[in-house]
Amino acid sequence: MTYLNSHPDAKGFFGPYGGADLPPVLVDQFAAIEKAYLTLSRSADFINELRYIRKHFQGRPTPVSFLGNLSADCGGAQIYAKREDLNHTGAHKLNHCMAEALLAKHMGKTKVMAETGAGQHGVALATAAAYFGLECEIHMGEIDIAKEAPNVTRMKLLGAEVVPVGFGGRSLKEAVDSCFQSYVAQAEHALFAIGSVVGPHPFPMMVRDFQHVVGIEAREQFLDMTGRLPDMVAACVGGGSNAMGMFAGFIDDDGVALYGVEPLGTSSDMGDHAATITFGEDGDIHGFKTMVLKDKDGNPAPVHTVASGLDYPGVGPEHAYLHRTGRANYVAADDREALDAFYRLSRREGIIPALESAHAVAFALREAPKNPGKTILLNLSGRGDKDIDYVTETYGFDAGD
Template sequence: MSGYLKQVPDKDGYFGNYGGAFLPPQLEPHFKEIAQAYERISGDASYIAELRYIRKHYQGRPTPISHARNLSTKLGGANIYLKREDLNHSGAHKLNHCMAEALLAKHMGKKKLIAETGAGQHGVALATAAAYFGLDCEIHMGEVDIAKEHPNVKRMKLLGATVVPVSFGARTLKEAVDSAFESYLGQTEEAIYAIGSVVGPHPFPKMVRDFQQIIGVEAREQFIEMTGNLPDHVVACVGGGSNAMGLFSGFVDDDTVQLHGVEPMGKGPKEGDHAATITFGQPGQIHGFKCLVLTDANGEPAPVHSIASGLDYPGVGPEHSHLHEIGRAKYGSATDEETLQAFYALSRLEGIIPALESSHAVAYAMKMAATHAGETILVNLSGRGDKDLDYVTDNFGHGEDYPL
C-alpha cells in the first residue's frame, strides 16, 4: 500500500476535513461491528486468498488496458488508453467491492445484503455476489431509475434479488439511499448494508476504496508494461467516486501523473440541471458523513440531474473532497451532450459501447486530447453500456445527430 493510502483516513475515518460517521444511536454499534470485522479480516491470509481466487477465477481479473487507437487518431494530440472494467464480470467495476463486502458479511455471520442503486450496476453486482455466497439480497432503486435502467432491473430479479421501488422525493439515487438505510434499521442483526461507493459513514469510504484499489494496482503495472512509462493523466467519472478512487489509488504517490475526476454537468450550471458536487458544492453532511454537498437556498441537498443514473448524487466521496482541497486531483466536468457524443464515438470508432457514467470520462479525455499532444491519457472505462442501450436509442437514436 502506498504512502498516501497508509496515512488517510485517520482512525475516525477522516480524510482531512471530510468523512467521519454521524449515525443514529441504534446504528452506531452495527457500523462499529463492520469496522472491527473489516480491520480483523483485511490482514487475514485466508480472507485475502479467497478474495484473490474469486477475482481471478470468477470475476475474470485482471481486466486489460486497451489503446483507443482509432479514437486517438481521429482526435489528434494525446493517446487515449482504456482500463477495461467493462470486461469485469457483471459489466462494471462494482463487483470488485461487492464480492468483498459479501465475503465480509459471510465472515460476520450475516444472512442478507441490503443496498441502494442508481444505474443498477451496484445492484446487479451485489445480487451477483449474493447468489455466489447464498445470501438474500434487497436492492432499493428510485422509480425514475427503474424506468431508465430497466435491463438492470431484470438482471437483478433474475439473480434472485428483491427490488424495492422508491417513490418519494425525486425518486432517484439519494432517495434510494434514504430508503435502504430505513430498511436496514429494522434488519441490523441479520443483514449488512453494503454501500455502493466511497461514500457513507466510516468505514465504507476506506473499505470500498481498498477493495477497488485492485484497478489502480493492475493499471499501473499494465501501463508500464505496455508503454514503458507511467501515464501523464488518469481520468475517471465521479458521482460517489468508487471507480475513480480505485484508479487513483495506483498513481496517487506518482507526482508526474495528474489525476482527473469528471463530474456530470448535465444540462448546465443551473441548480437542478447538474450533479457537479465538487465544482459547485459546499462542505456539509449527507447520509452520515462530511463531504462537499450541493445544497439549495434552505441548506438542504439540492435536486440534481445527470443523463447517467449512477452519477446523480448531491454528495461525493469524502476522499474526493479531500483530494480536491489539497490540490492532488483536478475535477472537471462533461455535459449530457458531450457524454452522448463520447458514447457514440467510442461505439463506432472502437467497437466498445460504454456506460453513460464512463462516457463522461471518455468525453473529458476527448476534450483534453487536442491540448495535450504527445501525452498519454488513461481512462477508467468503469462499465459497459448494455444497460443504457434502450434509453439512449429510444431518446437519441443511433448517433445520426452526433457525427464523428
C-alpha cells in the same frame, strides 16, 4: 508512510471530511463492521479467497486497451482505457460487492442490502449474494427503474428483491435514504453494502481499498505497455468509487495528474447537473461530512444527469479531500459531451460504454488535442448494455453523427 496507509485517520476522516454521524441504534453495528474489516483485511485466508474469486469468477485482471482510432481522430495525446466493462457483470462494482458479501459471510450475516442508481451496483450485489447464498434487497428510484430496465431484470433474475422508491426525486439519493431506513430494522442479520466511497466510516475506506485492484492492475499494465506512467489518469465521479479505485494506484506518483470528471447535466443551474465538487460546498449527507450540492434552504439540492449512476448531490469524502489538497483535479462534462463520447467510442473502437463512463471518455476527447505527446489513461468503468435502449429510444441511432 504511503498515502493509503495514512488516510483516513483512525476516526475515518480525510482532513475535515468523512467520519460517521450515526443514529445510536447503528453505532455498534458500524463498529463491528470496522473491526471485522480491519481483522479480515489482514487475514491470509480472506485475501486468498478474494484473490481466487477475482481470478476465477470475475475474470480479473481486466486489460488496458489502446484507443488507437480515437487517438488518431484527436491528433494529440494517446488515449488508453482500463477495461472495467470486461469485469463480470459489466462494471467495476463487483470488485467491492464480492468483498462486501465475503465480509458479510465472515460476520455471520444472512442478507446484504444496498441502494443503486444505474443498477450496476445492484446487479453486482445480487450476483455476490447468489454466489455466497445470501438474501439480497436493492432499493432503486422509480425514475431509474424505468430508465435502466435491463438491470432491473438482471437483479430479479439473480434473486434480489427490488424495492421501488417513489418519494422525493425518486432517484439515487432517495434510494440511499430508503435503504438506510430499511436497514435499521435489519442490522442484526444484514449488511448494508454501500455502493460507493460514500456513507459513514468505514465504507469510504473499505470500498476504496476493495477497488484499489483497478489502479494496481492499471499501473502495472500501463508500464508494461509503454515503459512509463501515464501523464493523466481520468475517471467519472458521482459518489466516486471507480475513480478512487483508479486514483489509488497512482496517488503516490507525483508526476501523474489525476482528473475526476463530474456530470454537468444540461446546465450549471441548480437541479440541472450533479457536479458536486464544481458547484457544491462543505456539508453533511447520509452520515458523513463532505461537499454537497445545496438548495436555498441548505438541504441537498435536486440533481440531474443523463447517467443515473452519477445522480447524487454529494461526493465521497476522500474526493473532497483530494480537491482541497490539490492532489486531484475535478472538471465536468455535460450530457451532450457524454452522449457524443458514447456514440464515438461505440463507432470508432467497437466499445459501447456506460453513460457514466462516457463522461471520462468525453474528458479524454476534449483534452487529447491540447496535449500532443502526452498519454491519457481513463477508467472505462462499465459497459453500456444497460443504456442502449434508453439512448436509442431517446436520441436515435444518428445522434452522434
